Amino acid sequence: MNGKLRLALIGAGGIGVLWSEVIKKSNKAVLAAVIDLDIAKAKAIAESENDCLASIDYKEILNDSDLDGVVVATPHKFLAPISLDFLKAKKNVLCEKPAGISSAEIKKNIDVAEKNQLAYMVGFNHRYHPAFLLAKEKFVSGEIGKLLFIRARYGFGGKPNYQKEWRFNKEISGGGELIDQGVHMIDMSRWFMGDIQDVKGFASTLLWQNGVEDNGFALLRGKGGGVASIHVSWTNWNWIHTFEIFGEQGYLIIEGLDQRYRGPERLIIGRRHPEFLEPPKEEVIKFENEDKDLSLGRELEEFILAIREKRNPVSSGKDAYEVLKIVEKIYAQN
Numbered sequence: 001m002n003g004k005l006r007l008a009l010i011g012a013g014g015i016g017v018l019w020s021e022v023i024k025k026s027n028k029a030v031l032a033a034v035i036d037l038d039i040a041k042a043k044a045i046a047e048s049e050n051d052c053l054a055s056i057d058y059k060e061i062l063n064d065s066d067l068d069g070v071v072v073a074t075p076h077k078f079l080a081p082i083s084l085d086f087l088k089a090k091k092n093v094l095c096e097k098p099a100g101i102s103s104a105e106i107k108k109n110i111d112v113a114e115k116n117q118l119a120y121m122v123g124f125n126h127r128y129h130p131a132f133l134l135a136k137e138k139f140v141s142g143e144i145g146k147l148l149f150i151r152a153r154y155g156f157g158g159k160p161n162y163q164k165e166w167r168f169n170k171e172i173s174g175g176g177e178l179i180d181q182g183v184h185m186i187d188m189s190r191w192f193m194g195d196i197q198d199v200k201g202f203a204s205t206l207l208w209q210n211g212v213e214d215n216g217f218a219l220l221r222g223k224g225g226g227v228a229s230i231h232v233s234w235t236n237w238n239w240i241h242t243f244e245i246f247g248e249q250g251y252l253i254i255e256g257l258d259q260r261y262r263g264p265e266r267l268i269i270g271r272r273h274p275e276f277l278e279p280p281k282e283e284v285i286k287f288e289n290e291d292k293d294l295s296l297g298r299e300l301e302e303f304i305l306a307i308r309e310k311r312n313p314v315s316s317g318k319d320a321y322e323v324l325k326i327v328e329k330i331y332a333q334n
Helices: 014-025 039-046 076-088 103-115 130-140 182-193 294-309 317-332
Strands: 005-010 029-035 053-055 069-072 092-096 120-123 147-155 196-204 215-222 227-233 240-247 250-255 265-271 281-287
Touching: 005 014, 014 029, 014 039, 014 294, 029 039, 039 053, 069 076, 076 092, 076 103, 092 294, 103 120, 103 317, 120 294, 120 317, 130 182, 130 240, 130 250, 130 265, 130 281, 147 182, 182 196, 182 215, 182 227, 182 240, 182 317, 196 317, 215 317
Parallel strands: 005 029, 005 069, 029 053, 069 092, 092 120, 147 227
Antiparallel strands: 147 240, 196 215, 215 227, 240 250, 250 265, 265 281
């Protein structure tokens, strides 16, 4: 594995196209195959690469001894079963979030990955955004003191025929906005708070009336006592992303999230006055050039490193398992 890793892409939809561009730009990997039920989409991606297979059947490459790993970017229902097949075939897997529609199927994948000593990574790409990376560094260094609470909002909504997309089909999606954007916010809350011990929430169908929730509300309490308040929405109308971390000595606020979410992406660092005699002093750090594919590039770098170093990647199957257990608890309360 001293040369470039040979990777296959399973799924040539919107996120699959992004992943193909990231892999093609990498100097550590090459795109060896593209699989999609729509062969025209697969060929459109594969044709610009040398010796890149386009096919409608991923089983055609399961036993390819030259294949180092796969990126699975399909609708939710197919993520875990396809990942499992490749893990059983002893291939490393980077699977898009939420990695499945149940924690049980993700646990099965974790067990196979551990047995075969494979990297099983899940696409929680927020961990690879520069504002979140810097916020984590500041938090771990103790800059804002002990965590008190997290407040998060994430949403968009409304486009032609949106309610006809696969995300509104519960059999394929596993749920609505909570299992879609909500898993990112739950994962980031766990990243700062640690393990969650109490879960309360609502999965609310407020507008679309298509069988899945268009708004998700969650209250999570960590073992350290901190509380995260999360609202994710398909009816926000304007794209929004804010993630606020408040500690005893100040706060870290991530706003934007590339140019789509009222960018540029930025981190606001607030330091409270020790005697509360004046408002907090704020420092704003902007990431002007952050685009939606850059975090995926950093994620791919981590996947490749994990494969070469034979270790669990950051944002692993275990993280997805814990996040899905929280989602399931909220669904069970509704």
